Amino acid sequence: MTLELHQLHKTFGAHEAVKSLEVEVEEGAMFGMLGSNGAGKTTTFRMILGLLDPSHGSALWKQERIGYHRTHLFGYLPEERGLFPKLTVKDQLIYLMKLNKMKRPDILTAMDYWLDRFQIQEYKDKKVEELSKGNQQKIQFMAAVLHRPELLILDEPFSGLDPVNADMLKAAVLDLQREGTTIVFSSHQMRNVEELCDDILILKRGEPVLQGHLSEIKRSYDMKRVSIKTDMPLDFLDDAEGILEREDTKLETRLKVENEAVAEKLFHEAASRGFLRKFELEEPSLHDIFLDKAGEENDD
């Protein structure tokens, strides 16, 4: 284990922002943290980075507490993006990377690589305030990764990006993981988490409500999706037990059911009545799981 959070806890006065978090992330893994606004994701990230001291518990990186003597091992993309608006891309990256113990020539080499990769070489000597939002975001990302951190923390990395830029960033994140960087990120966009993450943690009001390997969670998750396509009427569904949600479309009927046993009963019931063009049992999407676990009410 490289990143370990042990009973990580943070209170602000009477407010408990993060409650006894127990997390382990393997080296080179991609870890997704989910939760609605105010669930405690950013506070957790800040504690991992040492910006905030935990009220109790600890955050360890390779068995050692995280402190200011080795911040150069970490990269951070804050949710609230921010750069020096009046500084050029080059000057700003030089300053920020010097703080991460990089030497000037190395900074310039790494900067050229990333500017090329993001196809924004021409903005090198432009002030950041003159750049488009998407391009500012790319610079912000560079500020998090230029020094090749061992642990990269991305707070909502894809928010506000158009699909083309989001894909470009996603590819970069995957490349970094392949090269051995451990990545922790949060996102509201479930599709990104499903695509990228090995393990996830869902937070609700500072408390972990679901945690584990994503594919296992999905497989073992009780709630299932069923889609049925048939020419006969499906009246019997009205009285069936264990159906959480029903949606009739022109093509098919989609159901959310409590568990696999319910689906099995429905299958036998339907098959006994006539011909089924399609009866499909699907694992729930992360979106379903998230809504189920953290979504009923907004914690803001």
Place this chain on the structure above:
Amino acid sequence: MMTNFWTTFLHTAGRRIRSKAFMISTGIMALLIFGFFQVPALLDAAGGGEDPEPLQVYVEDHSAFEGEAAERLAERDGFVFYEPSDDAEADADAPRSGGVVLSGSPASLDAAFYSIPAVEEGVIEQDIQQVKDQLAAESAGLPEEDLEALTAPISVERVPVEGETQQAEAGSGEYWMVYILVFAIYLIVLTFGSMIATEVATEKSSRVMELIVSSINPVTQMFGKLAGIGAAGVINLSILGGAALAGAWLTGEEAVQFFFDDILNLSLIGFALLFILLGYFLYGGIAAMLGALVSRAEEVNQAIQPLIFLAMIAFFLSIIALNIPDATVFRVLSYVPFFAPQLLFLRIGMGTVPGWEAALIILILVVSAVLINIAAARIYKGGVLMYGKFSFKEGIRQALTLSRKES
């Protein structure tokens, strides 16, 4: 830790010095100061270019001395003997401007001045007085030595008396140095305090702060900034000082000489630098803290208001204290860290403070500056992560909660 301090220091100072605003304002100020010294020369040049003709005073003698007084005067520089002609018409045409007409008896000699410049009146009056004394003494038959004894000037020496107020001992040089420094500390606190707070608030409002403090300890960053802005200030002031010296040098050595002989006092300069440094550190730490409490650069002015008031109070106290440095109230107030840089310097400059007391106050000042900076650093650490509406009490409380380990 240290490398990050220097990186921040160089970044802060470099950005400031390379900024157009810094270059332009320093340039304009330097030119103004340089130009200020050239004003007298320029005025002379405009007024004809050459030195004005030495004053010629025509003396007409209608007194009981019967021309003798006028003749004696004419032997002196700047006087010309003028004899009225018998021709009344010509007499009426005689130049009366720039002239002196003497009349009356030796016992009550009258001198009428015609168009004599006010600045010369004193000297001319003195000359006439001396001539009159001479003539009167001669007619009384006084011997030469007695006459010399009569007119010899006295010499004055100022001797301070122990226990008595020593203000008399402090020359006008010290007075002016203290005055200049008290004013300098005030200006430095005002400009640099708001500069520091603005710098911090700007980084916060652009949200780059969170990124920075994820790489560098906010406390290191705060001190790097303080030192960086201080260094930029030193460069700024050196350039202005250089411009002033260059300007003075060009106008002639008199002013420079006066400055070095009468105003400058090396040990006082040493104290001045010490107090400027301590004052900057004390007020600067608080300014950084206040900057960290606001979310937007526009709120800085509101936030540093108390600091400015404090500096203003210190300034006005010092101005009053310049004339009564011995008053108990100023003695007591000079122990208060926020007033100590000005008031203690003033007391040292005016020579009213024993060595042990000065050392004690400096110690108090250093200790409290360190303590205040430690507190400021803690509030700063929490403050930089805090956004929302600005309020002192709430802000400080929240910032302390944020930076606290246990809760």
